[in-house]
Amino acid sequence: MLLLNLAFDLLSFTAIMVLVVLGLGIVASMMGVFNFAHGEFVLLGAFTVWVAERNGFPSWAGMLAAPFIVAAIGWLLERTVVHRFYASPVVGMLGTYAIGLVLREVVRGLTGGQFHTVGEPVGGSFDLLGLTVPAWRSVVILVTLAVVLGAWLLLARTTLGLQVRAALENPALARASGISTTRLYAATFAFGAGLAGLAGALVVPLFSLFADLGLRFLVQGFLSVMLGGVGSFEGPVLGSAAIGMLSAGLPWVVPPILADVLVFVLALVVIKLRPQGFIHRKGA
């Protein structure tokens, strides 16, 4: 019984990590940009649900709207600011960090720096094989599976995905073949932002809304991408699954304070032994 319980909790937190990191991984892999504002896109998704709820809409309506609103904000930021950073990745990290800082502090102002609970559309728990299963966590697991599958199909099986990968591999040749890399980059960045918005909207009922919600996932997110390897779709997904599994699983066997450090130590050892990450594609 305890084992089943453990298995569900591992699966649940792993799904949350994968969902949060997915957009970050796609932007890092497909565009070579480490988006330090990713956590704040997650926060904006969560914030959207809260605003919707406060204005009398049901929380599921906010969850539906969040990915589109955040994608639009992502697109706008890419067109105005982020596209200037492509030439120099370090400036890009600092620049996106600054964007994140501004977004975070604006949300802090608008929420009064307080914590706000947001309702889940499907609350409570149900019994399965004698196990008490939290309903919303189950929904998050299912949605994560669907989103990962959908994103993979989009990027690996469609013409659009092919163009995105071509633009990453050889931008000059892609442009020569009639692909507008400018538009593709904007679209990819917006897609990553939209995924972050969706993640934030779905996890906010579990964690409450607060300004540092995204920051909480930032470090683990980057570790996941490093661990999984930049340049592929599968890498960051596997990396975040590993980090999520470790973060939720280790506290069952060692004191939680030690577990927190151990996750990083283990990840760093793996990165040391395999600097290219779990999965590495040539040309990335």
Add this chain to the structure above:
Amino acid sequence: MRDETKAPTRRQLLGAGLGTWAAVGTGSWVLRPSWANAQTGPIKIGIATDITGAIAYAGNSCWQTAQMVAEEINAAGGIAGRPIQLHLEDTASNETTAVANVRRLIQRERVDLVIGGITSSMRQAIKDPIVTRGRTLYIYPQLYEGQECTPFLFNTGPTPAQQCDEFIPWLVKQGAKRFCLPSANYVWPRLLNRYARKVIEANGGEVVFEEYYPIDQIEYSSTVARIMNDRVDCVFNTVIPPGVGPFFKQLHTAGFLGRGGRLACVYYDENMLNVNRPEEMEGLATCLDYFQALDDSFSKELLAKYNARWPGSQYRFVAGSAATGVWRAMKLYEQAVIATKGDTARQTVAAAFDKASIPNGPGGGAEMVPGKYHAKMNMYIAVAKAGNYQLQQRYEMVDPKEC
């Protein structure tokens, strides 16, 4: 001929200006009285609190409280004929920034008193620049872990003894036997737990486990499983936000409250009622020096005055934000300076402050325990019912038992 290339562009000037503004910060602020005593000048009080950063919601209510009290005192003729002038510095939830800003209060403004600091780490960081090197009086207003017995540093918030001595026996009487102490890993929970464990065991309770988590941990499945399997009936919680929201939610989903489990948490005030859904914290018990639900006429009027002074403010007058401690600090200091007839020299005021008392205040009066740097005050037990606190017990002038 002027070299056009070297002249700064408008954009550069704007950038430099913004940069300077960002570096200097907006934290410095002076609230001057509308009148002054020409001979002695105003009494300068420095408020060093978290106007920005993670606990800005608490710092801003401290600042609003300080302004309200200063305005009242000035309108009534000041203290011994001298008005109060407030100097605000932002501690920004960052100890390094705070020390630099607090030095400004001491060295440039030469304030007579500093009130502020909310977290214990902030108090530790700024007390030396204020008390030792700055030779200035310092009042720390927040509930905390105790053991601060520095001369010229007075504490106006509740101590572990005030929050546990009555509260834990009450919990045991309500049926709690098997306690667990899940905690954020920093100094306040560690020292509070050491005290709480003694009181729990002295009252026939049992501590099933005491465990510490990284401050920002938000996943508590292993803890919840342990609580459910070890048949814990009272979770004496010192996990703080952001972890406490998901922790209580996971506990509720696992059926802890449903099987009659009790949550207890001594920093929970009205602000914390938003962190979870009402059903996830039903029956949560807390013990503080003030609740907005108090119905004595002074507390009610005080709250009404605060809300009228700051209409619609999202920073509320609550105990966990240290707002009540700031109110007490200002009023006790007023009494001390009245006793010294307007003399604000540190030695003299500290001697008077050591014996100061106020007949009224949020939750009731307060009385410094001479030589102990802490205050006796009334304590209240409240229980969350459907998203609001219901008062259960009132204890008169509880002893801080410090130093």
